[in-house]
Amino acid sequence: MIYKLEEEQPNLVMESLITYIAKNKEQRGIKPVYKTTETALYNEDCLKILAKFPDDYVDMIFADPPYNLSNNGITCHAGKMVSVNKGKWDKSNGFENDVEFHEKWISECRRVLKPGGTIWISGTNHSIYQCGFLLQKHNFHLLNDISWFKPNAAPNLACTTFAHSHETLLWAKKDKKAKHIFNYEKMKNGIFSEDKMKAPDKQMRTVWSIPTPSPDEKTFGKHPTQKPLALLKRIVLSSTNENSLILDPFNGGGTTGVAAKIIGNRKYIGIEIEKEFIDLTINRLNQITQQPKFF
Numbered sequence: 001m002i003y004k005l006e007e008e009q010p011n012l013v014m015e016s017l018i019t020y021i022a023k024n025k026e027q028r029g030i031k032p033v034y035k036t037t038e039t040a041l042y043n044e045d046c047l048k049i050l051a052k053f054p055d056d057y058v059d060m061i062f063a064d065p066p067y068n069l070s071n072n073g074i075t076c077h078a079g080k081m082v083s084v085n086k087g088k089w090d091k092s093n094g095f096e097n098d099v100e101f102h103e104k105w106i107s108e109c110r111r112v113l114k115p116g117g118t119i120w121i122s123g124t125n126h127s128i129y130q131c132g133f134l135l136q137k138h139n140f141h142l143l144n145d146i147s148w149f150k151p152n153a154a155p156n157l158a159c160t161t162f163a164h165s166h167e168t169l170l171w172a173k174k175d176k177k178a179k180h181i182f183n184y185e186k187m188k189n190g191i192f193s194e195d196k197m198k199a200p201d202k203q204m205r206t207v208w209s210i211p212t213p214s215p216d217e218k219t220f221g222k223h224p225t226q227k228p229l230a231l232l233k234r235i236v237l238s239s240t241n242e243n244s245l246i247l248d249p250f251n252g253g254g255t256t257g258v259a260a261k262i263i264g265n266r267k268y269i270g271i272e273i274e275k276e277f278i279d280l281t282i283n284r285l286n287q288i289t290q291q292p293k294f295f
Helices: 012-023 046-050 095-112 128-137 184-189 229-239 255-263 275-287
Strands: 039-043 058-063 074-077 080-083 113-123 141-149 166-173 207-209 245-248 267-272
Touching: 012 039, 012 245, 012 267, 039 255, 039 275, 046 095, 046 267, 058 095, 058 229, 095 113, 095 128, 113 128, 113 229, 128 141, 128 166, 184 229, 229 255, 245 255, 255 267, 255 275, 267 275
Parallel strands: 039 267, 058 113, 058 245, 141 207, 245 267
Antiparallel strands: 074 080, 113 166, 141 166
């Protein structure tokens, strides 16, 4: 059974999906550990939950998959030398196994996206080229590659390479011929005070200068690869509309869901395998009060 979006009842889209996931394929239903009228969080392996999704259902996916760079190296954080290790989930299982994992979740994301639905994938040189290759292999149409420049990036302690100061965001849609959402005017004329490279009332370009997460975004703790709220607000605002259903298969610290809630009138589903980051997300979501919109 495949649920379809009923335009006259947009608020039922997420409710129908949650019911579908709870009943699909297993006698033991999987239910969200956190649920409101606009948000649902699953504490589970993303492949297990994605397998329960109906086809052609999601409007936009943001994915920040493991970069597989926890290799016992060192980096700089807050002026101190620290380990790059982030957890078991970020350790490489070897090139072939890493690519196999990326292919599994990317192929599932393609299946659940609407024909005009889009996917954003964030990564560094450790993973982004694997993901880009797989997007093309699975017939996604690449729309843009964005360079997220970090003006306050950490220095390179080894001094053997250039200092890593950006990540790449790939933006692609499922069906080249289908119409996708791009809020051009909001990107051109919006206020993006954090980005010193964005000229007022000029087209948004593909290099975004956005600082790493500020201390107030870490009030309840942090995820080791947490993305800045300004980055996700821009992504959500540019590629979704009111009542769009947003999915993040690697929820992490929940920034995608927080951005969706602040912008408002979006539905968000996050999947996260680590309980501590589900708890972090819930605290961040519960902190949000109704805020004035400046978009």
